[in-house]
Amino acid sequence: MATSLAGFCEAAGTTYQVVIEQMRFDPPVLTVHRGDRVVWVNRDLFPHTVTGMSKAFDSHEISPNASWSYVARQTGRYRYLCTLHTTMRGTLIVQ
Structure with a gap:
């Protein structure tokens, strides 16, 4: 039962978008909740990474x-x- 609820919570999460453009992340600070999805979209002309400093x-x-x-x-x-x-x-701030 707990597994089903965890899957339900994740499925119910909100999706947020961070745009990578002009050599910056927009927005530079984003607050989300556990289970939310963040999508980084690269609109620059060259590749970028999204790498957590804490790994x-x-x-x-x-x-x-x-x-x-x-x-x-x-x-x-x-x-x-x-x-x-x-x-x-x-x-990225996760509450």
């Missing part, structure tokens, strides 16, 4: 016009960057 997640290279998604499972504050362009930084 919590890593998209590897996201090609132009491609996306990568992550389901937030644990609460916390997750700072991330693009490992190809280290001045690009963002924060």
Whole structure:
């Protein structure tokens, strides 16, 4: 029964979008809840990564016009960057 409820909670989560464009993440700070999905969409002309500084997640290279998604499972504050362009930084807050 708990497994079914966990699946239901995840399915009921909200999807958020972060746009990668002009060498930045927009929005740079995003607050979500456990079970929510975050989709990073690369609208730049070159690849980027979404890499958690704590190693919590890593998209590897996201090609132009491609996306990568992550389901937030644990609460916390997750700072991330693009490992190809280290001045690009963002924060994901999971409540």
